[in-house]
Amino acid sequence: MVDISSLPLLSILTFLPLAGVVLILLLQKASDGVAKQIAFWTSMLALGLAAWMVARFDPHGGFQFVEEAKWMSFGGVELFYKKGIDGLSLWLVVASAFLTPVCILACWDGVKERARSFMIAFLVLETMMIGTFTALDFVLFYVFFEGVLLPMFLIIGVWGGPGRVHAAYKFFLYTLLGSVLMLLAVVAMCLHAGTTDMTALMRADFPVSWQIGLWLAFLASFAVKTPMWPVHTWLPYAHVEAPTAGSVILAGILLKMGGYGFIRVSLQMLPAASAAFTDLMFVLSGIAIVATSLTALVQTDMKRLIAYSSVAHMGFVTMGAFSRTPQGLEGAVMVMLSHALVSSALFLCVGVIYDRLHSREIARYGGLASNMPHYAFLAMIFTLGAVGLPGTSGFVGEFLAMQGAFLVSTWMAAVAGLGVILGAAYMLWLYRRVFFGRLDKPGVAAMKDLTFKEYATLAPLAVLVLVMGVQPSLFKDSIAPTMRDIAETAKARANPAPDVPPPFALNRLTGGGAP
Amino acid sequence: MNLSDLLPLAPEIFLACAGMLLLVAGTFGGAGMARAVNVLAGVSLAVAFGLVVCPVTGVTGELPGGHVGTDGFSQFVKMLLLPAALVSLVLSHDFLKKPEAARFEFPVLVLFATLGMMLMVSARSFLGLYVALELQSLSLYVLAAFLRNDTRSSEAGLKYFVLGALASGLLLYGISLVYGATGSVVFAKLQTVLASGDAPVGLVLGMVFILAGFAFKLAAAPFHMWAPDVYEGAPTPVAAFFASAPKLAAVALLAKVLYEPFGALAAQAQPILMVLALASMAWGAFAAMAQGHIKRLMAYSAIGHIGYALIGLAAGGAEGLQATLLYLVIYLPMTLGAFAVILCARKNGVALEQLSDFAGLSKTRPALAAAMALFMFSMAGVPPLAGFFGKFYVFMAALQAGLLPLAVAGVLLSVVGAFYYLRVIKLMYFDAPRGAAFDPVPGWGTGLVLASTAVLILGFALQPDLAANAVRAATATLAGAA
Numbered sequence: 001m002v003d004i005s006s007l008p009l010l011s012i013l014t015f016l017p018l019a020g021v022v023l024i025l026l027l028q029k030a031s032d033g034v035a036k037q038i039a040f041w042t043s044m045l046a047l048g049l050a051a052w053m054v055a056r057f058d059p060h061g062g063f064q065f066v067e068e069a070k071w072m073s074f075g076g077v078e079l080f081y082k083k084g085i086d087g088l089s090l091w092l093v094v095a096s097a098f099l100t101p102v103c104i105l106a107c108w109d110g111v112k113e114r115a116r117s118f119m120i121a122f123l124v125l126e127t128m129m130i131g132t133f134t135a136l137d138f139v140l141f142y143v144f145f146e147g148v149l150l151p152m153f154l155i156i157g158v159w160g161g162p163g164r165v166h167a168a169y170k171f172f173l174y175t176l177l178g179s180v181l182m183l184l185a186v187v188a189m190c191l192h193a194g195t196t197d198m199t200a201l202m203r204a205d206f207p208v209s210w211q212i213g214l215w216l217a218f219l220a221s222f223a224v225k226t227p228m229w230p231v232h233t234w235l236p237y238a239h240v241e242a243p244t245a246g247s248v249i250l251a252g253i254l255l256k257m258g259g260y261g262f263i264r265v266s267l268q269m270l271p272a273a274s275a276a277f278t279d280l281m282f283v284l285s286g287i288a289i290v291a292t293s294l295t296a297l298v299q300t301d302m303k304r305l306i307a308y309s310s311v312a313h314m315g316f317v318t319m320g321a322f323s324r325t326p327q328g329l330e331g332a333v334m335v336m337l338s339h340a341l342v343s344s345a346l347f348l349c350v351g352v353i354y355d356r357l358h359s360r361e362i363a364r365y366g367g368l369a370s371n372m373p374h375y376a377f378l379a380m381i382f383t384l385g386a387v388g389l390p391g392t393s394g395f396v397g398e399f400l401a402m403q404g405a406f407l408v409s410t411w412m413a414a415v416a417g418l419g420v421i422l423g424a425a426y427m428l429w430l431y432r433r434v435f436f437g438r439l440d441k442p443g444v445a446a447m448k449d450l451t452f453k454e455y456a457t458l459a460p461l462a463v464l465v466l467v468m469g470v471q472p473s474l475f476k477d478s479i480a481p482t483m484r485d486i487a488e489t490a491k492a493r494a495n496p497a498p499d500v501p502p503p504f505a506l507n508r509l510t511g512g513g514a515p
Numbered sequence: 516m517n518l519s520d521l522l523p524l525a526p527e528i529f530l531a532c533a534g535m536l537l538l539v540a541g542t543f544g545g546a547g548m549a550r551a552v553n554v555l556a557g558v559s560l561a562v563a564f565g566l567v568v569c570p571v572t573g574v575t576g577e578l579p580g581g582h583v584g585t586d587g588f589s590q591f592v593k594m595l596l597l598p599a600a601l602v603s604l605v606l607s608h609d610f611l612k613k614p615e616a617a618r619f620e621f622p623v624l625v626l627f628a629t630l631g632m633m634l635m636v637s638a639r640s641f642l643g644l645y646v647a648l649e650l651q652s653l654s655l656y657v658l659a660a661f662l663r664n665d666t667r668s669s670e671a672g673l674k675y676f677v678l679g680a681l682a683s684g685l686l687l688y689g690i691s692l693v694y695g696a697t698g699s700v701v702f703a704k705l706q707t708v709l710a711s712g713d714a715p716v717g718l719v720l721g722m723v724f725i726l727a728g729f730a731f732k733l734a735a736a737p738f739h740m741w742a743p744d745v746y747e748g749a750p751t752p753v754a755a756f757f758a759s760a761p762k763l764a765a766v767a768l769l770a771k772v773l774y775e776p777f778g779a780l781a782a783q784a785q786p787i788l789m790v791l792a793l794a795s796m797a798w799g800a801f802a803a804m805a806q807g808h809i810k811r812l813m814a815y816s817a818i819g820h821i822g823y824a825l826i827g828l829a830a831g832g833a834e835g836l837q838a839t840l841l842y843l844v845i846y847l848p849m850t851l852g853a854f855a856v857i858l859c860a861r862k863n864g865v866a867l868e869q870l871s872d873f874a875g876l877s878k879t880r881p882a883l884a885a886a887m888a889l890f891m892f893s894m895a896g897v898p899p900l901a902g903f904f905g906k907f908y909v910f911m912a913a914l915q916a917g918l919l920p921l922a923v924a925g926v927l928l929s930v931v932g933a934f935y936y937l938r939v940i941k942l943m944y945f946d947a948p949r950g951a952a953f954d955p956v957p958g959w960g961t962g963l964v965l966a967s968t969a970v971l972i973l974g975f976a977l978q979p980d981l982a983a984n985a986v987r988a989a990t991a992t993l994a995g996a997a
Contacts, residue, residue, distance in 0.1 A: 072979040075834040075911050117881075139907070143898035143976065150897055153937070157945045158877075165945050169937065176897075176933055180926035184919075187911050 008067045009053055010083040010134045013097070016046045017123035017130075024120055032115035036108060039119035043101040043126060050097035057090055059478040062485075063136065063199060071137065079196045082136040087482025088263055088333060089133040091475060092256055095340045096129040099252045103245035105457045106348055110244060110355060111159060118159060122245070125151040129253050133260060138186050138196045145257060146179050152246070152254065160241040167234075167241035174234040178224035185217035189269070202268045205493070208276075215273035218265050226258030228318060229288035232311045239307035240360070244351030247303060251310050251343035256336045259317040263329065267321060267490050274322065275494035281322040282405070282412045288315030289419030296426040302350045302360045305430055306343060309386060312419060313339045319416060320401030324490045328404020329483040330476060334397030337475060338468060341393055342385040345461040349379045352454055353434075356447045362430065367439030372449045376435045378458045383431045385465040387424045393468035396476070523576045523585040526566040526593065527633050533559035534626040541619030549617045550608065556622035557604045560629065564597040575992075581701050582643035589636040591840075591989030592767040595847060596636075599760040600629040602851050602964050606858055607752030609957035615662055616750065624661075625756060628654035632764035636771065641690040641700040641725075644768065648686070648732070652679050655761065659749040671748025678741045682731030689724025692717050693776075705776035719783050725772065726787050732765045735825060736794035739818045743806075746814035751866060754810050755854030758817050763843050766824055770836055773828060774993045781831050788829035789921055795822025796924065800931040807870050809857055812935065813850070816894060819932055820846050826909040826925055830916035833990060838912035840986045845893075845905040845975065852968030853890040855961055859883055861954045873939060875948025883953070884943040886969045891940050893972045895933040901975035908983075 020042030024035045058064060066084035073079060085093060104122060111118045128151065131144035149172055157168035190196045193204040206214065224231045235255075239247050267274050289312050296308035313335060320332035352375060353368070354360055369376040381392070388394035398420060406413035439445050450458070468475060521528060537559070541552045566572045567590055577584030604625055610616050631651025638644035656679060660672020694700050696717030697708045709718070727738065734742035746754045773784055799819020806812040824846070827839030859880075860867045877884035893902035906929060913922040956962050975982070 070980075072983060074837070074908055074983055075915055077911075114878075117877075143903070146898045146903070150892055153940075154944060157941065165941055168941075168945070169934075172937060173930060173934065177927075177930045180930055181923075183907070184910060184914065184922055184926055187907070187914050191911070191915055 008083075009049065010065050010085065010130075011067055013046055013049050013053070013093070014083070014127055014130045014134060016049070017042055017100070017126040020123045021120050024116060024123075035116040035119045036104065039123055040101055040104045042123060043097070043104060046126065046130075047097045047101055050094045053085075054090065054094060054478075057085075057478055059087060059481045062086060062482075066136070071140070075191070077190050077194060077196060079139050080137045081140060082197060083134045083140075084136045084199075085134055087479045088260065088486070090478055091333070091337050092133045092253075092260060092340075093130055095256070095337060096126060096133065096253050099249060099340065099344055100126040102344065102348075102457050102461070103248050105453060106248065106351060107243065107245040108453060110351065114158065118155070121151040121155050122249075125155070125249060129249075129257075132257055136198045138190060138198050138201060140196075141198065142179075142183060142186050145261070146176075148254060148257070149175055152250070155246040156238055156242045159243040159246065161243075162241075163237070164241045167237040170234045171238040174224050174231070175221075178221035178231070181217040182221035185214045189214060198264070198269075202489075204269070206270065206272075208272050211270045211273035212276065215266055215270045215277060218261065218270070219277075222258040222261040222266065223284075224258075225261065226255060226314045226318065227311060228258075228284050228314065229291060229311065232288070232292065235311060236304045236307040239310075239347075240301060240303045244347060244354070247347040247351075248344040251306070251347055252340040255310060255314060256340060259314065259321065259332060259336050262318060263321050263332065263486065267324065267329075268486060271490045271493040272495070274324065274490060278322050278324065278408070281318055282409060285315040285319035285322070286412060286415040288312060289319070289416055290422065293419050293422035293426060297422070297429070299426075300362055302362055302430070302434075303347065304360075305362070305426065306346050306350070309423065309426065310339065310343050312423060313343070313386075315419065316398055316401045316416065319412060320397075320404050323401075323404035323408045323412075324487055324494075325404040325407050326480070326484045326487040327400045327407070329487050330480055331397050331400025331402070331404055333479050333483065334393075334468075334472065334476065335401055336397075338385065338393035338397045338465070341461055341465050341468070342382055345378075345382040345458060345465070346386065348454075348457055348461070349375070349382060352450065352458075353447065357443055362433050364441055365434045365444055366437040366441050367435070367444065368447070369435040370439050371445055371447060374449050374455070378450075378462050379435065380431065381462045381465055383427050385469070386427050388420055389469075391466070391469045393465045393472075395469055396472040520579055522572060523574055524578060524583065524637065525572040526563040527630055527637070529566055530559060530563045530626060530630045530633070533562075534623055534630065537619070537623050537626065541623065544619065547617075549611045549619045549621065552619040553604055553608055553611055553622040556626050557601055559626060560597050560601045560604065563633075564594065564601075567593045567597065577639060581703065582640040583634065583637045584639045585637050587989050587992035588767070588771065589633075591985065592636045592763065593633050595763055595844065596629060596632050596760050599763065599847050599851065600625060600632075600756070603752060603756035603759060605960040605964055606755050606851070606855055607750075608960055609858070610750060610752045615664060618661075621658070621661060624654045624658050628658065628756075629760065632760055635764050636767045638768070638771070639702050641693065641702075641776075644772075645683075645687060645690060648768070649683065651761065651764065652683065652732070655679075655757065658753045658756070659745050661753060662750055665748075667748040668750065669748075671745045674748075675741055675745045678731070682728045682738070685724050685731070686728030689721045689726075689728060692721030692724060694721075696721060702772075702776040706778060709776070709779040714780055714783070719780065722777055722780055722784065723787065726769075726784065726791075729765060729769045729772070730791055733762065733769070733821050734814075734818055735791045735821045736798035736818055739795065739798065742818060743802075743811045743814040746810045746817075747808055747868075751810065751854065751858050751868075754813070755851060755858070758813060758850045758854065759847050762817065762821065763847060766821070766828075766839060766843055770828060770839060771993065774836060785829055785831065788825055789918070792822045792825035792829050793921060793924055795819060795825065796928040796932075797822075800928045800935075803932070803935045806935070809860070809868055809870050809873070809939075812870065812939075813853065813857070816932075816936075817850065819928075820850075820894070823906060823909055823925060823929075826918070826921060827912050829921065830909075830912040830918055832912070832916060833987075834915055835912040836990045836993065837983070837986050838908040840990060841908045841982060842905040844982050844986065845901045848968040848971040849890050849893050849902055852886065852965060852972065853894070855964045855968065856883055856887040856890065858961060859953060859956050859965075861957075862951060864954065867953075870939065870942060871949070873942045874946040876943040876953070879948050879952035883956070883965075886965050887943060888940050889969055889972055891936040895936040896929050897933075899976040901972045904975060904979055 063084040071081040135141035292311040299305035320328040385392040634647030662668035696715040731738040803815035893900035
């Protein structure tokens with residue numbers, strides 16, 4: 001009898017979707033329906049595993065489910081295949097495992113062309129996402145982080161709307177441009193510390209002059225991914241053109257990779273630079289929250305509006321994270337989780353009516369509350385979640401993030417407060433225009449209410465939004481200890497180590513003499 | 516001199532004999548023999564590979580006279596050259612069916628070119644090097660012009676020949692300068708001369724000329740002008756061959772020269788290599804964007820890849836050399852696989868070479884499109900595909916040597932390069948098909964090449980150390996990289 005607890009749970013979770021891919025590829029003759037079934041049940045199995053992982057997670061245990069194996073070596077640096085999760089990554093892994101079956105269900109009838117390939121792309125994407133959040137080797141992290149581009153490029157480009165080519169290119173090249181600088185930073189850090197183990201890098205003291213350069217290289221990557229103002233411009237394109245399921249996963253998970261990176265890498269590995277750049281991050285977050293909220297107000301396309309609201313929400317994440325307080329960090333993670341639910345749900349909601357009327361123009365709709373009451377009810381929950389009404393998931397995160405920011409800078413909290421008001425304005429106004437008013441727009445009255453499958457995708461999300469709002473401790477308790485640690489360590493190590501020259505030839509870069 | 520003294524060169528001697536025998540056989544057999552000779556040539560390459568690997572014949576050592584000799588490094592490079600040449604023959608098997616191409620000289624020329632390359636990497640003096648290089652080059656000139664009734668092919672051959680002769684002249688001039696300055700052309704002697712004191716000016720000048728000659732053979736910018744025209748004009752199987760084995764041979768030779776005779780001149784060579792690397796990466800990235808012809812695109816892509824490979828040599832040291840070799844180990848399957856796909860691009864037996872012909876391939880030939888997408892993503896350096904690891908190694912070497920500006924330029928140019936690789940994917944996946952589907956994949960050989968290269972590209976991430984350890988062991992035998 002094999003001891004279940006000794007199984008490499010994270011590896012199984014990461015690569016289980018790939019097993020689904022192999023199965024789909026092997027069954028060449030099988031119909032699209034079979035491919036969908038395989039994809040759905042594989043991802044459900046992964047979700048089950050993720051749930052089991054949550055049950056066994058110890059909030060105070062630091063990195064858990066750690067696996068380690070030799071991977072490769074070059075230039076005297078050993079690279080490991082190392083995986084593990086802590087309070088920061090736990091729920092992001094679960095969110096990835098949760099949203100994949102939701103997406104597959106959501107596109108069940110919507111994707112008619114090349115459904116097999118679509119399922120393959122989604123399963124590969126799931127592997128990459130879970131791999132990113134569970135990787136504890138820096139190069140391994142980079143491999144997964146970048147690997148996401150591959151399936152996502154195809155998802156936007158093949159199954160997207162009319163402007164999909166432009167959107168796919170913009171998504172790919174923007175992200176790649178940021179990431180290649182991160183690659184150099186990863187390599188430089190690993191050479192300096194002589195290891196690629198992320199937990200070891202968190203303890204390595206990099207000289208301040210280094211931290212600044214490295215931090216900026218990571219900023220290039222994570223800011224594009226998050227996305228932060230002013231490098232967020234790829235997001236509206238990508239969201240508008242991507243198919244519904246693509247938008248859901250993009251908003252739900254891919255954006256979180258930026259926030260995750262900021263906390264995991266910038267704050268944990270480069271604390272001195274993070275302290276030095278707090279003001280910069282606050283300013284950028286503040287602009288993101290207010291400017292993109294204002295931009296969202298004037299949008300006429302629903303997906304574009306939600307895309308801009310995502311940028312604003314991510315502003316709360318960066319604000320909370322770089323307040324470097326336990327509350328702020330908890331808030332950042334909670335905003336990420338809440339946004340993963342709410343924005344996904346909102347994109348699914350847009351998908352529901354887009355499937356019926358093939359338009360995302362807000363002006364094409366009106367009065368839906370009278371002929372689609374069930375839909376209107378669920379959409380209301382998600383709208384309020386996005387607004388951050390107490391009792392929904394949005395409130396907890398935003399409140400904590402603002403609390404954290406308030407401890408550091410009153411101004412920042414005030415700007416964020418303004419953002420909350422604007423958020424309520426554009427979301428509620430969107431709701432009013434689509435659901436209330438007279439049911440007199442052409443074709444709108446004939447729209448039918450939710451089908452069973454649509455219920456099945458939206459209802460779990462609605463329940464979770466409420467559960468997270470009413471009983472946040474279910475999530476917060478496993479996050480909080482880790483966040484406290486991160487905040488304390490970041491504070492303690494904010495004062496830089498003495499600026500010693502690095503031990504190898506890289507010091508030529510910083511103006512030192514040749515060795 | 517004993518017969519056993521020749522043992523280290525057993526594979527080369529075997530190939531030379533096999534080539535001459537096939538030449539005779541082909542002459543008597545006539546045109547119908549082309550494909551039979553091709554198969555036999557392939558078998559000869561496989562046997563030569565066996566001789567390299569076999570512990571009895573695959574010994575290392577120097578031949579009397581000191582002009583050629585084998586070591587771990589040359590053995591390793593030969594183990595890559597021979598399969599690459601073999602794959603080129605497999606890919607050309609279908610091409611030899613065409614009446615205008617059905618001539619037995621084709622496989623024989625490939626055989627002699629491969630022999631030249633093997634001797635190149637075994638060279639221990641500039642004379643041995645030059646003779647081997649010319650054997651390779653002359654075979655390649657003829658191969659480029661192989662379709663002699665086709666004006667583009669003849670043009671390619673002539674262009675390649677004229678510019679190649681110029682490069683040989685540069686190389687020879689450089690060798691004469693080195694000889695004039697030191698009184699020797701043997702690597703080992705040059706090494707001792709250089710180790711004993713300052714480098715004479717003539718020697719440095721000679722090295723510059725020699726590097727320029729190599730840069731031409733490598734098609735590294737700014738000595739790349741011939742490559743796009745030659746790739747476009749030459750028959751596609753020939754272009755596939757050009758893009759694979761000769762590149763590896765030339766890089767290996769360059770590495771050998773830089774690490775052995777000129778080991779002490781690393782500081783003087785570094786700026787030259789950096790300029791070559793930077794210019795190649797930039798030119799490969801920017802010029803490829805405007806290309807509508809798939810083979811020209813591949814030519815620029817090859818120029819760019821050589822730029823990345825040169826980063827390793829510019830970085831120097833053991834890591835730099837390893838990185839360069841690893842880059843090429845990864846480059847070979849990528850480029851051979853991509854050319855295999857290009858060879859499949861035919862409708863009713865007519866080869867299609869415009870990029871736009873690939874439009875909608877994912878609908879008409881999903882497996883072929885998937886393979887091409889894999890190679891393109893890999894060339895763009897997207898993880899977890901093999902191409903990413905090649906770039907990772909060279910950037911690691913560059914940062915270790917403190918070449919941050921070069922590394923930053925390299926990564927930024929890789930984003931520019933990604934643009935045109937994505938264009939191929941965009942055409943295949945995002946655009947609608949035009950006209951009928953491609954002909955079925957010609958022969959199981961091409962299919963096998965496609966499958967195995969794709970598996971290598973996909974699976975590299977699982978065991979990167981297999982290649983890295985082999986390269987580490989091989990480069991350890993080079994004096995400068997020990």
